[in-house]
Amino acid sequence: MSKTNTEALEKGLAFTPRFAADGTIPAVATDVETGDVVMLAYMNEASLRQTIETGIATYWSRSRQSLWVKGETSGNRQHIVAMRTDCDQDALWITVRVEGHGASCHRGYHSCFYRAVPTEIVGAGTVGENVPLEFCEAEPVFNPSTVYGKKS
């Protein structure tokens, strides 16, 4: 990319999101109440437009290859409080107010990031092949079987 284009992309006042080869851009969602990152999902051009126009987070489901109004089934819709883009406009950060249970994960947790690498491991030198996780959210906020129906 030429310097002029980089300047426009990084210092300009035009929103020109750069979608990856598969037509998507990653969108980080944080909860306005807790500040937590609650999910990382993807938008394509149509879902980004719908998100801006409706103010409700709408993603592109890469697995289902379809528009995905987050929370349509569970009631946990995400209302956009703020939408930012990064320096080279290949990522989005949305701050959301979550309706319903206030949970964003299909597993019923507040955040999809409900497990952590134990802090005593991080920065402590060589790790083996097996790195453990620990739960950092105690309990799901809702029961997925009840909300989505039991999957066979």
Next chain:
Amino acid sequence: MSKTNTEALEKGLAFTPRFAADGTIPAVATDVETGDVVMLAYMNEASLRQTIETGIATYWSRSRQSLWVKGETSGNRQHIVAMRTDCDQDALWITVRVEGHGASCHRGYHSCFYRAVPTEIVGAGTVGENVPLEFCEAEPVFNPSTVYGKKS
């Protein structure tokens, strides 16, 4: 993926990050002081291992195709305070304490997400082709020309 594998992936206590076809996994970094999302970058298996072992955020630069210890030039290293993974283990969330200027963007801003889609546009219905941005960080924290040297 079979149900058993999904259960292990999403409810288990083994860290089994799922790298994309290009060998990378997206990592969202938030600042422990401000709670802001400061960048979205990518790690490959080697950089993730180095991050865990050293406690310093180390990414994989997709443009340079090399390990990238964030802040090595600017002094703005990111110390890992917490590292989490999401439900299907295809994304990471790291909370960091930033050394030096406390800025994470190569443009000198605290956060790479220094521009926003104006809130009055979001949720207000049809938008045209041209969506504007506005700055949400007033001034860079450091001068990139001074820190990185002027690029020709």
